[in-house]
Amino acid sequence: MLIKGNDDGPLVAGELLLARPGFWSNYLLAMCSDGACAERPVPEWFGDDGADADALGEVLFDPEHWPVFRVPAEDGPGAVVIYRNLVGDYGTDYLLTHPGRTYAQQIASWEGDFSGIGLTWHELIHVADNPSSTAEGVQDTSARLLLVLPLLTDPDLPEAAPGRLTAALTVVGAPQNTASVTAEHLLAHLTRRSRHDPTWKSPLSGS
Template identity: 70%
Template sequence: MLIKGYDDGPLVAGESMLARPGFWSNHLMATCGTGTGTERPVPEWFGDDGADTDAVAEILFDPESWPVFRIPAAEGPGAVVVYRNLVGDYGIDYLLTHPGRTHAQQVAGWEGGFTGTGLTWHELVRMADSPDPAADGVEDSAARLLLALPLLDDLDVPETGPARVSAALIAAGAPQDTAPNTAKKLLTHLMGRPRHDRTWDSPLSGS
């Protein structure tokens, strides 16, 4: 696989992994925060178990094969999530794709913590709800939202935000009785991260 603007690693399409038990706990558990005691995030929050999570991790974090998850948008910028499996330098890179541009733009990364510039809630939802059926990648809006959720960098998430994330989690296989609490944990952690500089502009603004 080739992504113009991103020349590192043996990239492979990863979208088929989304339906595997264990994927979402791998992708989102760290976004819930570390927690303490009974509040420590566990795979069961996402409808997974430890064995499934470990099995998917062996594929997801394989240095010989870096999974790529594409979120193309019919209107406005889309995103690409790359599991950068360099030995000794593991991380997740977040790229944006822009209409009319041939190269992707890396805007953020995750290496034990989030760095870079993220998206507002409005931008995140717009991207999730604007699939491009003519392009290769993820079309399901719930999966698109959850894939890009770690990019959220917004203190002004609307009151409907937790319900939207909870519904996406349930659609992805999370238990209905615990999904609302998991959604709140995710958003609380994301909104509690160090904020960007006051002069920051969204990467979707063209800056």
């Protein structure tokens, strides 16, 4: 599998992994630490258990296979998430794809912490809610939102944001009685580390 602009590793389509137990805790658990909660985040917050998380972690971080999750959009830029499994240099890269371009633009990465350019909540929702009907990739809007969620760098969230995130977590298997708390922890962490400057040009503009 090749993604133009990022063909240095053994990329493989990862979309089928989204339905595997342990995926969402691997992907989002580290972002549940908001600095104010004494409770340690656990895979059960996402409906997983430790064994599931460990087993899928071996798949996600395999140096010989770098899972790629495509989030193509019908109207405007889409996103690509790549597990960069270089030995000694593991990380998750976030790229944008733009209509009419032949390459993907890396805008951020996660290596124990976030670095790069993020998006506002409304920009994330635009990507999540506009799946492409023709391109290969993730179609479910809840999974799409959760995949691009680490790009959130917006301290001014709308009132509907926690509810929307709670609903998305429930759709992918988080327990209904704890999904809202998990959403609160995620948003607290993401907005606390936020560095979004309203004067910056959005990477969705193609600039």
